[in-house]
Amino acid sequence: MVKDYATDTLKAFDFKKLLKHIPELYQLDCAIDTVSFKKPIDSSNMNPAHWVDLATIIESHYDTHDGFVVLHGSDTMSYTASAIGYMLENLTKPVIFTGSQLPIGDLRTDAKENLxxxxxxxxxxxxxxxxxxxxxxxxxxxxxxxxxxTKINAEHFEAFQSPNYPPLAESGVHLKVFKEALLPRKRQKRLVVHKSMDTNVGILKLFPGLSPQLLQNVLDTPGLKALILETYGSGNAPTESWVTDILKKAIQRGIHIISVTQCVGGGVLMGQYQTSQHLKKLHVVNGKDMTSEAAITKLMYLLGRGVSGKSFKTIFETSIRGEMA
Structure with missing residues (x-):
């Protein structure tokens, strides 16, 4: 966004004026092309159809460009960036998402350094x-x-955190890349872009006082294929019989149930505590140390690819883009 000082409001940034706002880009030893949606949107309006548009733009420029930077609002950036990672199979070029907490043109903006x-x-x-x-x-x-x-702060410049994985690089006086943290380099293969994302999924955060009616109603949502349960701690949930009964019937109907922790850091260790053994016996899918953003987009991706019920649990519990330990 850019600030309109005449009206004191924020408006969509005109990407054609990118170099005007940030002339420092001329100092970089690279050529920069810009592409934008015909109608810019706020990131709160981001959806899988826009993810497909983004993936298609990258696909159409993949052979002619060495790397990609995606400017994106911070509110849903982790969702979009996670989804694009799944959609771009055999990726051997950088796709870097960034944005800012203060708009370009603001005196104290973080947009310039980030970009x-x-x-x-x-x-x-x-x-x-x-x-x-x-x-x-x-x-x-x-x-x-x-x-x-995951986005952890709406006001500080350090808006994002990676609670379960170290940084890939840090910028100081020098730009330091931590090569041991990078994904292993792949053999050069043709980029495959997956454009089918199934949105028949949901997320439910457990809380003290959750009613049987609410859990049942969520699982009875027409067309629902999978539900992420944000469980307590290392994957714990109430052991009351109604919880087990409702989840068991849903799984028997073919609905995938995935457990991820609602904690900022750590992950699911299913069966470690008595309060998660009932989930393990039901063969609830273990989301391990995945973020909710990575888990929900992985669900959409796998369901969009038509992964069968028999192999779904095994595939989901396997890291395919470095999203889990």
Whole structure:
């Protein structure tokens, strides 16, 4: 966004004026092309159809460009960046998401540093090959694996955190890349872009006082194929018989139930405590240390690919883009 000082409101940024607002980009040793949606949207309006548009833009420029920077509102950036990571199979070029907490043009904006460094990261090469070959999210001096991120602050410049995985790079006086944290380099294969995302999914956060009616009504949602349960601690849930009965019947109907922790850090250790043994016996899918953003987008991706019920649990519990330990 950019501030309109005449009306004191925020309006959509005109990407054609990118270099005018940030002339420092001319100093980078790379050529920059800009592409934008015909009608810019607020990130709160982001949806899977827009993810497909983004993936298609990257696909159409993949052979002619060395790297990509996606400017995105921070509210849903972790969702979009996680989804794009799943959708781009055999990715061997950097796709870096970034944004800002204050709009371009604001006196104290963080937009300039975030964008300049993101472009620099996207242009990094070693022996003629990109250093970063995955989807990352750069914010406030840190490059994080996108599908490991979650937005943790609406006011501070350090808006994003990767609670269960270290940074891929840090920006200080020098730009330091932590190669041991990067995904292993893949053999050059043709990029495959998956554009079918199934949105018949849901998330329910457990809380003291959750009623049988609410849980049942959520699971009775027409067309629902999978539900993420944000469980307590390391994957714990109430042991009352109605909880087990409702989940068991849903699983028998073919609905996938996935457990992720509602804690910011850590993950699900199903069966460690007595209060998660009933979920383990029901063969609830273990989301391990995934964020809710990575889990819900992985659900959409796997269901969109038509993964069968028999293999779904095994595939979901396997890391495919570095999203889980």
């Amino acid at each position: 300049i460094t993101s472009v620099q990261i996207a242009a990094l090469t070693e022996k003629g090959k990109p250093v970063i070959q995955e989807v990352g999210l750069y914010f406030e001096y840190k490059l994080l694996r996108a599908n490991r991120t």
